[in-house]
Amino acid sequence: MKGLIYKNLLLSRKYYIMAFIYCLMFALIAILVRISMICGNLSHDEEVLDSLTRNMYILQYTPCLPFLFAFSADGGAIFSDFNCHWIRFCFTTPINEKKITVTKMISTSASVTFAYIISLIYTTIFCLIGGNFPAPDIIINITGIYFAVLGVALTNVALCFTFRKEQTVEIILTATVSIIGLVMTFFMMLKLDSMTTDENFDLLDFFRSEYGWILDYLMPAAFIFMLITGIICYYVSVKSLQRREN
């Protein structure tokens, strides 16, 4: 099994490098801005400092983005397997459907874990330098996202195996999720816009008071989601591969 996992990791490595460069780049920007805020030109203007501290809150969400690379890595590796007839080759060897599925799930978990580690490193650097972000909250947040993304990534494995010829299904799903996300962001912005008249408004406090319950339940809910989708993914993928005539 280790040879197959090795192959999957080799196929995904370009996505890992992209995720790493991406985080390095954003961390570098944050470091430079923070250095300037502490001892550079920005440290002289209190108004600008205050504004920057607020605006940099948004950077706390950037650790979520390496997960996108992990997600692309797994989908890309499976499509690559089909495109170069690797799956057909596997069926001419002693490998069975269960082994193919399990190795894909392990590889998917590995790449999402890799994204999680990058996110944690990025967050830690950010918190250490910035000093104004509540690190435990963010880490809990990222861990919840880790389980949620892992669940989605495992579903992606099943989707890739099941709907190989019907990729439109995946496109429709992605488009639907994106539209829901956009609509939610739009309404959140409208709400924020109506509340930011108060000079003492704190974005993080607002999120805690309004959406704190999400943080409380995010991790266990995401874990359960990951567990259920993982099990479903396994059975759906194995059954789909057993049909073979796909």
Next chain:
Amino acid sequence: MTDYKNAIEIKDLTKKYDGFTLDNISFNVPKGSIMGFIGQNGAGKTTTIKLLLNLIKKDSGSIKILGMDNIDSENEIKAQISAVFDEIPFHEVLTANNLSVILSDIFPEWDKKTYMNYLDRFSLPRKKKIGEFSKGMKMKLQIAAALSHGAKLMIMDEATTGLDPVVRNEILDIFLEYLQDENNSILLSSHITTDLEKIADNVTFIDKGKILLSGGKDETVENHSLIKCKKTEYKDIDPADIISARLTDFGAEVMVSNRKKMSGKYSGLTIDDTSLEEIMLFYVRREKKEWS
């Protein structure tokens, strides 16, 4: 290990698709031989091979590989066979070295030393990405991998198609070397009949999902002959003897079987030797017994 006479035994195999039926085919590949599997594109060669490998499900019939049922003992069989297709199944970003690590995990009998020897013999770079290989190099890599895990049977689907004659000859030599071990067998599907004439012991000819001929290559070629005659002489040939005939402005070429009998019966006509390619061509056109 199961004792067996035939590396492959196919009996009454049927698979129906919309617009195509592999119709009740039967043939054997004797152990220690190369079976050439001939037929034009769409004749049913790849479907038969997919059924052998259980890549698609059969409708009826039985398949035994190395003396075992191809479905009941699937994993045991697949550890002892190699399948080579015309398209390389390895990812372009991998190298030949990467492949050794991966395949050693897949095949229990993987022999890294043999694999590396084949890479050297074929002058294949170990660290170059497979995507940068030429078509011939890719095929050699696939064959190197196929020969490096002690396979008792190689199943090849159009493996030499699209390769230049030099590479094809090199590969055919490797096959002959592989057959030095009398436990090894090859099923070689191809429409390049010249390759099969060089190395095949037996041939099976499939057309429109039906087996037309199956037997020793030499007997098949010797048993068929080509009568070349004038148009006026053509009318004297008994239609029952004609498999197929090609009529031109200059005369006629008539494919007949049972050469000995025909030599006696049509002693006044020129009876020539024929080749697998001509046999295939005339059989494909057999429904139009005369064509211009």
